[in-house]
Amino acid sequence: xxxxxxxxxxxxxxxxxxxxxxxxxxxxxxxxxxxxxxxxxxxxxxxxxxxxxxxxxxxxxxxxxxxxxxxxxxxxxxxxxxxxxxxxxxxxxxxxxxxx
Numbered sequence: 767x768x769x770x771x772x773x774x775x776x777x778x779x780x781x782x783x784x785x786x787x788x789x790x791x792x793x794x795x796x797x798x799x800x801x802x803x804x805x806x807x808x809x810x811x812x813x814x815x816x817x818x819x820x821x822x823x824x825x826x827x828x829x830x831x832x833x834x835x836x837x838x839x840x841x842x843x844x845x846x847x848x849x850x851x852x853x854x855x856x857x858x859x860x861x862x863x864x865x866x
Contacts, residue, residue, distance in 0.1 A: 769845040770806050775865065779851040783835070798833070802851055805832045813841045822858045838862075 780799060788795035809815060809830060816828030816839060827849055830837045836858075838850040852861055 770810055770839070771845055771847050773847055773849045776848050776851060783851065783853070798835075801832055802835070802837065805830060805837055806846075806848060809837070809839065809846055813846050816841075819858070823862050825862065827862075 780802060784795045784799055787798055814828075816830040816837075818827070819829050822829075827838050827840060830839065831854065832851075834854055836850075836852055836854050837848060838852065840847045840849060850861070850865065852858065
């Protein structure tokens with residue numbers, strides 16, 4: 767069974783999302799975070815479930831949709847590395863360039 771690790775800025779990503787949603791509803795913000803963690807747990811059971819997006823990046827990153835958001839991750843032998851959690855409407859190529 768695989769595990770996951772959060773990349774360097776993923777907690778910041780999720781905190782930023784939580785703060786934005788919490789302006790309207792603390793409960794909704796909490797539910798979104800729970801949904802992210804549940805999706806990450808599910809990805810450990812089937813690490814190949816995500817899909818590549820060669821139109822967005824040449825990096826070996828897989829994308830997994832969670833509501834209006836995307837979990838970006840790299841699949842390894844024993845674990846998956848969560849690279850980012852980002853709103854799907856963002857400019858993903860620019861977002862990723864800012865991460866390198």
